Amino acid sequence: MGSITTPSSKRTVTSDDISTLKSLLSSTNATVLTPDNSAEYSASIARWSSAARKPAGVVVVPTTADEVAIVVKYASDQGIDLAVKGGGHSTAGVSSTDGGLLIDLNAKMRNVTVDTDKKLFFVQGGAAWGDVDQVGAQHKLATPGGTVADTGVGGLTLGGGYGWLSGQRGLVIDNWVEGTIVLASGEIKKVSPQSDPDLFWAIQGAGQNFGVVTEFVLKAYDQGDVFAGMLIYPPTPDVIEKVVAATNDLYTPNSEGRTKVAGRGAGGVAFGRPPPAEGKVMLMAVIIYFGTEQEAKELYKPLYEAGPVVDTTAMVPYPVTNTLLAPPIGLRASMKGTAYTMPIRAGFVEQVLAEYAKFTDGNDDTGVSLVLFEVYDPSQVVAHDAGSFANRGWHLNGMVCPMWTKEENDQQCRQWARDMTGLFKTELENQAKATGKGVDGGVGLRGKKGATMLYGNYDQYDEKSRDIFGENYPRLQHLKAQYDPGNVFNKLFAITPQA
Structure with missing residues (x-):
């Protein structure tokens, strides 16, 4: 499913x-x-x-x-x-x-409190990441969590959880120390690595299959202001070449798995039609740097020298980082996930630009759509191994996000997202990455745990549960039979119970 x-x-x-x-x-x-x-x-x-x-x-x-x-x-x-x-x-x-x-849960169970002595967030299951960010900022604390403030804590965490701090702290599940879960039987359990470690392992990546988590206890870290913002360029071949070269130089791991940003930089390269561009297609470079403005300006100097026509970068409070790429609420939208590896090929970026321009030029209803190459240092995600999340690796996430208003455009927009992710898959294959055989007809390239290189929290229309959970799937089936044999929780990558 x-x-x-x-x-x-x-x-x-x-x-x-x-x-x-x-x-x-x-x-x-x-x-x-x-x-x-x-x-x-x-x-x-x-x-x-x-x-x-x-x-x-x-x-x-x-x-x-x-x-x-x-x-x-x-x-x-x-x-x-x-x-x-x-x-x-x-x-x-x-x-x-x-x-x-x-x-x-979102209506009345979104409270967030902080234990400043133990450096822990206590987050109710209906909270959004913006709630966590704002409470944390009052104490100069933060935790990895999402890239958009109105994303829910629950869904993101239960599916693994990438965020702008992942380059330093790993996934959200790597910083999750305890949860309160309501099981299908109605039993309420507190779970952690010390209490019910098997169930805690399962919900760290496949949690939507096991119950309703009503509270998350997450590690908190000292966090001051951040240098962040966006550089916007006309998408000419020369500019694309410079922006891609700079991004590759900053974020491609060396033979020892180290990048120039050393975990302190994140962001992305995107195509969109931002408001300042008055409807024109533009290339955007998102910069998020956990350090001083002086350090950032030096590190990202090639991006500034590439000739942006708009520069919004500045020192800002940490919560601002999760608002930089926040699309409007209430449109019809799909966030189709894809994957790619560094270094990025400039010719491929030009191909993505051409397809984006063709799609949005051809339909006035799709003008706020977005294609994003997310960039960060994946070393900490690779270094951790918590939970049933099976998608860790040196690959990075891409997002194809068609947005529209008219229901009659649903099929066309979702098909475009499929077509675009097909381009990304072909690019991976052309980079001579080994193609694994899908399980039960699944698609995509395989990581070390046999899972597709696709982040399950993004839309994946065609992949199956075995593709997302890889070699962890049989163990998850066994635990599913123990905790939810009636398959009450069956909405996202449902796991078939099996004793």
Whole structure:
């Protein structure tokens, strides 16, 4: 099963279910919403991408893990289709249900607190990364978490979790020390490497398959201001050549796995039509440097010498880094993941530019779409091995993000995303990277754990669960049979229980 899921075998909600849920929750602070509660219900089923919005049969807005447990147990016992909204940022629709039961953590379970002595964040399951960033900034602390502030903590963490700090600190799961999870049975468990280590291993990468995490405890690190911003260029062949050469020089690991940015630099190279360009296609270089302006200006000097026509770089508070690439909320969108390896070939970037320009020139509804090559130092991601996440490697993530407004363009835009990721795959093959054989018809190049070089938190339309989890899949199947034999949690890369 891929990230665009097949129809669930679970049933939809009836009026009797709604009455029963109201009775079960009558002595709690949870709220039960139906389509009749127009404003609150509409807010709960709203999504970052309007294409991911589905009409739930009923929404429960809990305030505690105990309330979540009541709802999960009922859905499990009754065979009801269940979805969980953390941040609502998934463009694949996996936090939504068509006629089933939706648990909306985002409405009232997004509190973030900090233990400054132990340097730990305590984050409720409905929080977004912007919530964590803002509370952390009050104490000059931060933790790896996403690249866009309105992404949910839950979905990102349960799927592994890349962020701008990954070059220094690894993935989010590498900094996750304890979680509180509600299982399909309704049991509430605290899990960590010391308590239920097998279950904790499973949810560090495949967590959406095992329960509802109502609290994350994450390591916090000292974090001051950051040098960050964007350089925008006309996408001429000469400029592309210079920007790509500079990016390769900074981010290509040497024979010892070291890069010039030494974990302190991150960002990306992108094509888009940013507001300052008045509708023109532009090349953008995103710079995020964890150091002084003087150091950054020296390190990134070739990018400045490439002739940007817009420069927004400056020393900024850390939370600003997760707003640099934040697209508008509420459009129809897909974030299709892909992968590439350093060094980038300038001719390939020109090919991507040509396809992006053709797509956006040919349809006025797609002008805010984006193609991004994410860059950072992957050495810390490779050095860690926590959890069931199987996609660690020296490759980097790319994102093809069509954005549009009209439903009739859904198929065309998603097909373009498929076509673009096909270009990336071909480029990997042309770089003489070994092509592994897909498992059960899966696609893509393989990493050391047999997983595709694709980040499961991005949309992957065609890949199967075995592709994403690689050699970890059999162990996950065994744990799934233990903790969720009825496959209550089945929305994203569902794992088939097997004893």
